[in-house]
Structures are given as C-alpha cells and as structure tokens.
Amino acid sequence: MKLPPLLVHVAVFIGAALVSVYSAAADARLAEPDSARQRELVHIVRQDCGSCHGLTLNGGLGPALTATALSDKPLEGLVATIIGGRPGTPMPPFRGIVTETEAQWIVDQLRRGFPPDTGLPAAQALN
Amino acid sequence: MTARSTRLAPPLLWSILLPAIVLLLSACSATAPVALRGSGDLGVVIERADGRVKIIETTARSVLATVDGLGDLSHASVVFSRDARHAFVFGRDGGLTKVDLLEAKIVGRVVQAGNAIGGSISHDGRLVVVQNYEPGGIKAFDANTLELLADVPAASEDGRRSKVVGLADLSGQRFIYSLFELGEIRITDFSDPRKPLTQRFAGGKQPYDALVTPDGRHYIAGLFGEDGLALVDLWQPELGSRKILAGYGRGEQPLPVYKMPHLRGWSVAGGRAYLPAIGRHEVLVVDTGSWQEVGRIAVKSQPVFAMARPDGREIWVNFAFPDNGWVQVIDTLTGQITHTLQPGRGILHMEFLSKGNEVWMSARDDNRVLIYDTATKKPVGGFDASSPSGIFFTTRAARTGF
Numbered sequence: 001m002k003l004p005p006l007l008v009h010v011a012v013f014i015g016a017a018l019v020s021v022y023s024a025a026a027d028a029r030l031a032e033p034d035s036a037r038q039r040e041l042v043h044i045v046r047q048d049c050g051s052c053h054g055l056t057l058n059g060g061l062g063p064a065l066t067a068t069a070l071s072d073k074p075l076e077g078l079v080a081t082i083i084g085g086r087p088g089t090p091m092p093p094f095r096g097i098v099t100e101t102e103a104q105w106i107v108d109q110l111r112r113g114f115p116p117d118t119g120l121p122a123a124q125a126l127n
Numbered sequence: 128m129t130a131r132s133t134r135l136a137p138p139l140l141w142s143i144l145l146p147a148i149v150l151l152l153s154a155c156s157a158t159a160p161v162a163l164r165g166s167g168d169l170g171v172v173i174e175r176a177d178g179r180v181k182i183i184e185t186t187a188r189s190v191l192a193t194v195d196g197l198g199d200l201s202h203a204s205v206v207f208s209r210d211a212r213h214a215f216v217f218g219r220d221g222g223l224t225k226v227d228l229l230e231a232k233i234v235g236r237v238v239q240a241g242n243a244i245g246g247s248i249s250h251d252g253r254l255v256v257v258q259n260y261e262p263g264g265i266k267a268f269d270a271n272t273l274e275l276l277a278d279v280p281a282a283s284e285d286g287r288r289s290k291v292v293g294l295a296d297l298s299g300q301r302f303i304y305s306l307f308e309l310g311e312i313r314i315t316d317f318s319d320p321r322k323p324l325t326q327r328f329a330g331g332k333q334p335y336d337a338l339v340t341p342d343g344r345h346y347i348a349g350l351f352g353e354d355g356l357a358l359v360d361l362w363q364p365e366l367g368s369r370k371i372l373a374g375y376g377r378g379e380q381p382l383p384v385y386k387m388p389h390l391r392g393w394s395v396a397g398g399r400a401y402l403p404a405i406g407r408h409e410v411l412v413v414d415t416g417s418w419q420e421v422g423r424i425a426v427k428s429q430p431v432f433a434m435a436r437p438d439g440r441e442i443w444v445n446f447a448f449p450d451n452g453w454v455q456v457i458d459t460l461t462g463q464i465t466h467t468l469q470p471g472r473g474i475l476h477m478e479f480l481s482k483g484n485e486v487w488m489s490a491r492d493d494n495r496v497l498i499y500d501t502a503t504k505k506p507v508g509g510f511d512a513s514s515p516s517g518i519f520f521t522t523r524a525a526r527t528g529f
Contacts, residue, residue: 046176047473047491047514048448051386054219055175055201059242060260061290061307061335061387085383090335090351092383097449117176119514120472120492 033102039118041098041106046117052090057114061090067113078107166211169228170478170520172489172496173216174513175200180216181512182231185480185487185520188498188508192231198222198238204245204517207524208270209252214519215270217246223257225273228521235273239266247296250527254317256294256302263288265304267317276320281306281313293337293348293390295528297361305334305348305357312337312348312359312368328368331357335405338390339528340415347371349390351405358418371418372402372411381406386447388431392528393479396439396459403430403444410444410457422462427453432476435459436501437483445474445488454488456504466504470497475515481522489515 033041045065046055052062063069070078082103085093098106109115169191172181178200182192197203199220206215213234216224221240226233242261248254248270255268264280281289281304289306297303300317312328332352339346339361348357355373360366388403395401399421400413410433412422428450434443442457451473456466471490478487485507488497491514498508523529 043492044448048385050201051448054199054242056199056220058199058220060202060219060244088352090333090384090387092385119494 033105036121037102038105040120041102042109042115043117043120044098045106045110045114057110065110065114067111070107070111075104075107078110079103082106164229166228166521168521169211170487170518171205171214171216171226171228172512172515173200173203173205173517173519175203175491175516176514178218179513180214180226181515182226182228183496183510185485188510190510190512194226194231194233196233197224197226197236200516202244202516205519205523206246206248206255206529207519207521208248209524211521211524214521215246215248215255217243217257219243221257221259221261223255223268223273237268237273237275239268239275244290244292245294247294247302249296249300249302249317250298251300254300254320256296256317258291258294258304260290263290263306263308265291265294265302265315267320267323277317277323279315279323279325281309283309292335295337295339295346297339298343303337303339303346303359303361305330305337307333307335310334310352312346312357314364326364328359328364329357330368331355331370335387336390338392338394340395340400341392341527343527345415347390347400347402349388349402349405351384351387356402372413372420375404375411375420375423376407379407382408382429384429384447385449386429386431386451388429388433391434392526393434394442396435396442399459401433401435401442401457401459403433405429410442412462424457424462424464426455426457426464427467433457434477434479436486437479437481440483441465441501443477443486445477451475452492468499468504470499470506471495476517478518478520480520487518487520489518491515 052060053065054060057065083095085091168184168186170183178197179195181190183190198218201219204217214226221243222238225235240259243259246257253270255270257266267277281291289308291304292307294304303314305312310330312330314326316324331350334348335351337348344362346359354376355370357368358371359368400415402411404411410424414421428446430444431447432445444455446453452469454468455464458465471493473491474488475491476489486499486501496512496515500507
C-alpha cells in the first residue's frame with residue numbers, strides 16, 4: 001500500500017507538533033515542582049544541605065551557595081553536582097532524593113537568592 | 128516669717144503620697160529576682176533558625192526563658208563555665224555569645240570569624256577557644272571578658288589555610304584539634320596565651336570530627352577521606368599518632384553520607400568505644416585497651432551520633448537525612464539493637480540527664496523537644512521549640528571533652 005506523499009508530510013507535521021506541545025507541557029510541569037514540593041525542597045536545601053553549606057548558605061564544610069558565589073558557575077555543572085555528588089569530597093549524590101528537574105529548579109532558586117524555609121507541614125497532615 | 132515657707136506638705140497631700148510611695152517601692156521589689164536557685168539542672172536548647180536559645184530546667188522539665196539575638200545558630204554548640212552559670216554559645220557565623228543562665232540574658236558577644244563550627248573551654252575555665260572554618264584556625268578568648276588573647280591560624284608552611292574540626296580541651300591550657308584539608312592533628316598550648324605553642328601530628332585524609340576520651344587520655348579523629356581513624360595517646364604524645372580500624376570499609380564502595388557523624392567522648396562505655404562508621408550503615412565497636420575492632424553493629428542508616436547513656440549500658444543512635452526520624456538503641460551487654468524508635472521528624476540531637484534516666488531529643492521538623500524515659504523508652508514530656516537542634520545540659524561543665 002502506498003500513501004500519498006502529501007498525506008505523509010501532513011501526518012509527520014501534525015505528529016511533530018503534538019510531540020512538541022506534549023513535551024513543552026511536560027517541561028513546564030516538571031521545571032516547576034508543585035508548591036508543596038517546592039516547600040519541601042526549600043526545607044531540604046536550608047536544613048539538610050545547610051548542615052554542610054550553612055542555614056544561610058554562606059558555607060561551612062561545603063562552599064557557599066549564595067547567588068554571588070554561584071554567579072559564575074554553569075547551570076549544568078551545578079545540577080550534575082547535586083544529582084551525582086562530587087567524588088573525593090563530602091558532597092553526596094542526591095539522585096533518588098531529588099529529580100534532575102527539581103535540581104534545576106533548586107539551582108535556579110539559588111541563583112536568584114534562595115527563599116526562606118517555612119518548615120514542613122504539621123505531622124498530622126502527612127499521615 | 129521664713130518658718131511658713133519651709134512648712135511640710137499638708138497632711139492631706141501626705142495621706143495620698145505615702146501609700147503611693149509604699150506601693151511603688153513594693154512593686155519594685157516584686158520585679159526583682161524572686162528566688163535563689165542552682166544551675167545544676169539547667170540547660171540550653173538551640174532554636175537554630177531563629178538565632179535564639181531556650182533556657183530549660185530539667186527537674187520540672189520546663190522552659191525558664193528565651194534569649195534572642197545570637198546570630199546564625201545552624202550547627203551551634205555550647206560549653207559551660209565551671210560554675211555552670213554561663214553558657215558560651217558558638218554560632219555558625221563566628222559569633223561567640225556568653226549567656227547568663229540565671230539572669231537569662233546575654234552578658235557578652237563577639238563576632239570573631241566568618242564561619243565557625245564550635246568551641247571549647249580550658250580546664251581552669253579561664254580560656255574559651257573557638258574553632259573556625261573561615262578563616263581556618265583557632266582563637267582563644269578570656270572567658271570573663273571575651274577579649275581576644277590569641278589567634279592561631281591553621282596553615283601549612285606555604286600558607287594554605289585549613290578548616291578546623293574536632294576541637295577538644297586537654298589538661299593545662301591545651302587544646303587539640305584536626306585540620307580538614309591539611310590532614311593534621313595539632314595541639315596548641317595557651318599557658319602563655321600571648322605566646323601559644325603548637326605541636327603537630329599526622330592525622331589522615333579529611334578528618335571531619337574528633338573526640339577526646341572522658342579520661343582525657345586518647346584523642347580520636349574520624350576520617351572522611353579514608354577508612355580508618357587517627358589516634359593519639361595523650362599520655363605519650365612522643366609516640367605520635369597512629370591509625371586504628373584501618374580499612375574498615377573492606378574496599379567496598381561507601382554509601383552516600385548526607386550528614387557527617389559527630390564524635391564526642393560520650394560514645395565510650397564499658398571499655399569500648401562505639402564509633403559511627405562513615406559511608407557504612409554500621410556502628411564500629413573498638414576495645415579501648417588494645418584499640419582493636421571487636422565488633423560492628425548494623426544499624427538503620429548512616430549514624431550521626433552514637434551516644435552512651437551515662438551508665439554505659441545503652442548506646443542511642445540517630446541518623447543522617449533522609450532517615451533522621453529514626454533512633455535505635457543498642458544494648459552494650461549483648462551488642463544487639465533492642466529498640467527502634469520513631470520519636471519525631473528530624474531528630475538532630477540527644478542529650479542524657481547526668482544519671483541517664485531521661486534523654487531529651489530535638490525533633491527539628493516537628494518543632495518539638497521530646498523527653499523520653501530511658502527505662503521505658505516512652506515519652507514523659509516535651510515542649511515546643513522552633514527548629515530545635517542542639518540540647519546542652521550544664522552537667523557538661525564538669526566533663527573533659529565537652
């Protein structure tokens with residue numbers, strides 16, 4: 001069976017458009033974690049990353065993570081450090097704890113000046 | 128006549144003035160400190176996110192007061208004056224704050240460095256020494272006035288500075304500490320605080336914290352960069368340092384460490400030291416006579432604190448993120464875990480009453496301090512605190528290494 005070339009072109013075009021719309025939507029959804037998750041991520045960064053980088057992110061055993069300190073560091077490298085850690089240093093991999101898109105969101109927030117921690121929701125709300 | 132002009136106020140006016148004066152005077156005396164009290168049952172709880180401490184008393188398990196204005200208290204620690212009246216609070220931002228526990232107020236404060244990690248007090252109580260990450264080194268202060276007496280950089284011959292970890296008090300006016308980047312152990316003697324003298328020992332790769340045993344004889348530095356710990360016999364420092372538990376990871380790939388373990392003399396019990404392994408979900412057990420490994424106990428996650436109940440019968444262990452809601456109890460007689468508890472979210476610290484009948488735990492993510500009976504392992508009290516981290520009782524004033 002032979003399809004007319006025009007039909008093939010139209011089908012490919014529509015298919016590509018659908019895929020790009022879908023992936024754009026997925027990107028938008030992933031790039032911005034929902035507000036509850038954002039609150040959790042802020043809490044993790046301030047409190048748990050803070051045990052080495054400081055609650056104010058001015059550094060400790062680990063380097064400072066302030067907007068100024070990160071201004072000349074490429075995004076991909078910072079995301080890779082969060083996900084994969086930094087062998088030979090105490091920086092552990094957070095793979096399995098945060099996703100790559102969450103790590104991107106964290107880096108983006110760090111570069112803007114990280115938001116304050118509003119704590120976790122009360123325990124009874126969790127379960 | 129002049130007599131008229133010196134006449135006293137009319138009796139009617141006095142009848143109003145006198146009771147008023149009496150009332151005012153009695154009001155004054157009512158606001159003065161009401162009662163004498165000791166400080167032996169007091170303590171301090173760090174509210175890390177708010178730069179605040181709560182002064183607590185352990186007899187009625189109550190909060191006496193809140194003291195504000197201590198700066199960045201993430202990773203804050205506290206030592207006490209010998210009379211247990213004053214707490215010296217070391218903040219992350221280099222702040223050193225002296226708090227009067229009885230009057231519940233700040234009586235001295237200096238911001239002495241860019242980034243600090245803790246401190247220590249000399250055996251005679253006269254010197255407070257702070258360990259700094261940035262710039263790396265230690266500084267000695269007069270415990271009365273907080274006047275800077277000495278600044279000892281932690282630097283190599285070529286001037287590279289190193290973060291200081293694992294500071295502890297030794298006899299005399301000596302302090303021992305480890306250098307993270309330079310991998311050294313140093314002892315600085317402040318007998319003449321204006322002319323400090325420093326001795327150097329090999330440490331190991333990336334020491335992250337250390338302890339001095341309760342008798343003050345041994346110093347043990349935990350190493351992040353290699354499997355093993357560095358040991359100095361302080362009764363025979365001329366022998367230098369040596370490695371113990373070398374290769375405890377047996378060549379296996381270490382697990383991620385989301386929080387560095389903390390070491391203090393509290394992990395020594397019944398002739399054994401219980402040390403959190405790094406990158407392994409184990410507590411290592413070492414004989415403190417031979418310094419040989421005598422066992423290892425599998426635990427739930429990366430241990431942070433392994434703390435002996437003061438009688439030595441139990442070791443309570445808490446864990447790094449993301450398992451920081453768990454606490455396990457090891458029976459030192461059998462070497463077995465007897466209890467696995469979930470007291471609350473974000474258990475950062477545990478502090479025993481000096482006789483071990485209660486343990487106070489901070490549940491950071493529940494904004495609560497929890498008080499457990501160590502015999503029943505059940506809660507017997509607690510109170511709200513904002514992001515509580517360290518809990519420090521004044522009984523530490525009497526102990527070496529605290």
